Amino acid sequence: DAGVTQSPTHLIKTRGQQVTLRCSPKSGHDTVSWYQQALGQGPQFIFQYYEEEERQRGNFPDRFSGHQFPNYSSELNVNALLLGDSALYLCASSLAGRQANYGYTFGSGTRLTVV
Amino acid sequence: AQRVTQPEKLLSVFKGAPVELKCNYSYSGSPELFWYVQYSRQRLQLLLRHISRESIKGFTADLNKGETSFHLKKPFAQEEDSAMYYCALAHGAGGFKTIFGAGTRLFVKA
Numbered sequence: 001d002a003g004v005t006q007s008p009t010h011l012i013k014t015r016g017q018q019v020t021l022r023c024s025p026k027s028g029h030d031t032v033s034w035y036q037q038a039l040g041q042g043p044q045f046i047f048q049y050y051e052e053e054e055r056q057r058g059n060f061p062d063r064f065s066g067h068q069f070p071n072y073s074s075e076l077n078v079n080a081l082l083l084g085d086s087a088l089y090l091c092a093s094s095l096a097g098r099q100a101n102y103g104y105t106f107g108s109g110t111r112l113t114v115v
Numbered sequence: 116a117q118r119v120t121q122p123e124k125l126l127s128v129f130k131g132a133p134v135e136l137k138c139n140y141s142y143s144g145s146p147e148l149f150w151y152v153q154y155s156r157q158r159l160q161l162l163l164r165h166i167s168r169e170s171i172k173g174f175t176a177d178l179n180k181g182e183t184s185f186h187l188k189k190p191f192a193q194e195e196d197s198a199m200y201y202c203a204l205a206h207g208a209g210g211f212k213t214i215f216g217a218g219t220r221l222f223v224k225a
Contacts, residue, residue, distance in 0.1 A: 035215075041217055042215035044215075045213065045215075056212040090159065094211075102161070102164075103151070103205075104151075104161065105160075106160065108158045
């Protein structure tokens with residue numbers, strides 16, 4: 001089991017561009033959560049997907065959107081990139097109803113640099 | 116608003132000394148609390164969860180609802196404990212949203 005896989009590992013984009021990050025959850029997990037981690041900060045919750053719907057959302061603008069596919073994999077899309085969007089983006093998977101018992105399994109992240 | 120506070124960015128102790136990483140939370144309901152750890156060049160991983168009242172790698176954490184704290188403790192630190200530690204709070208009906216503190220870097224000196 002490869003655990004949570006994220007792609008790409010690194011990405012450089014220009015201000016104003018759009019980016020798509022991808023995540024495959026751990027086998028057996030059905031819920032995907034996305035986090036933004038700026039340098040020196042803890043992970044900040046963006047949103048969570050379950051049954052192909054956004055179930056919870058953090059304080060992020062509408063430029064941040066996502067999708068979950070029938071196989072539970074997920075994408076994070078960011079439009080109109082700003083310099084401040086430069087960060088490590090983490091994907092975390094879990095089993096619905098079991099987060100209290102088992103927490104999250106994290107991917108290694110995608111490092112996004114906006115220039 | 117829900118919040119997790121880790122007051123120390125850096126904690127440095129000698130090998131064999133006791134360790135306490137502080138975590139305070141703000142939440143009006145009954146939270147689920149966790150500690151996550153990130154060792155050098157590794158991904159973030161779950162260390163322990165309050166619901167199981169377990170001890171992992173010698174670490175324990177007790178939920179104190181009166182003080183709204185969930186401090187992580189180990190009686191004798193080891194060099195391999197050097198890592199970044201994050202306290203996290205999960206809440207929400209219909210789907211858990213987990214928020215993280217800013218993290219504490221633990222450095223265990225030989």
